Amino acid sequence: MSATSVPPVFTEVFEYLEAYNVLVCKIHGYGIRSSAIQSHLNSFHKDLDPKTRATVAKYARGFYTDSVQYPSNLIDPIPYMPLYRECFKCVHPLPPANNPCNAVFRKQVNVRDHLTAVHDWVNPRKRGGDFHVPSEGPWVSGVLIQKFYVSGPDQRFFEVNSEELQPDPADSSDDSVNVQTMLDQFQSSVQQVKEQIRSARVVVRDWAGTIP
Secondary structure: OOHHHOOHHHHHHEEEEOOOOEEEEOOOOEEOOHHHHHHHHHHHOOOOOHHHHHHHHHHHHOOOOOOOOOOOOOEOOOOOOOOEEEEEEEOOEEOOOOEEOOOEEOOHHHHHHHHHHHHOOOOOOOOOOOOOOOOOOOEEEEEEEEEOOOOOOOOOEEEEOOHHHOOOHHHHHHHHHHHHHHHHHHHHHHHHHHHHHHHHHHHHHHHHHOOO
């Protein structure tokens, strides 16, 4: 695949993640299967003329096949794709080395269902039982995840590194100041509205007192 053969419009619309063999639409933020490139362009990129769409699709199909390779290690977030925050990761040990499972899910109910179905885990919180029993188990929360596809059999989540997304302490301080400033302004506005309501009530009462 030579650089000179790349249609200029291709790089404006798509990003080819060679390490994972996934073609991502940078505008819509999800992977496109090789069989769906032409239909995706025809449906969602009508600003391109038909000849350009056909050229881009033909070029992509020349090297791209549907054999996605999911990350085997923790990677940095992939640009152009949505990030799902505050998710859950199963850490149930797997034999024979008892390494953690590491399957990831968007919701706690999903990781619990996974644990029950795959690891024969028993939820200590019984349905209709004591709701004071903490909802805890072999998982960790606060995980950041992504997925390549939004539909089909390959819409599997994978974990990405969240360290690069941690706010700088100085930025956090500025954010706190900004939030406090907004709160002060809001409270001031509320107080002004209250004063206006009080004044309006006085006017109405005085006006009502003039009625014979």
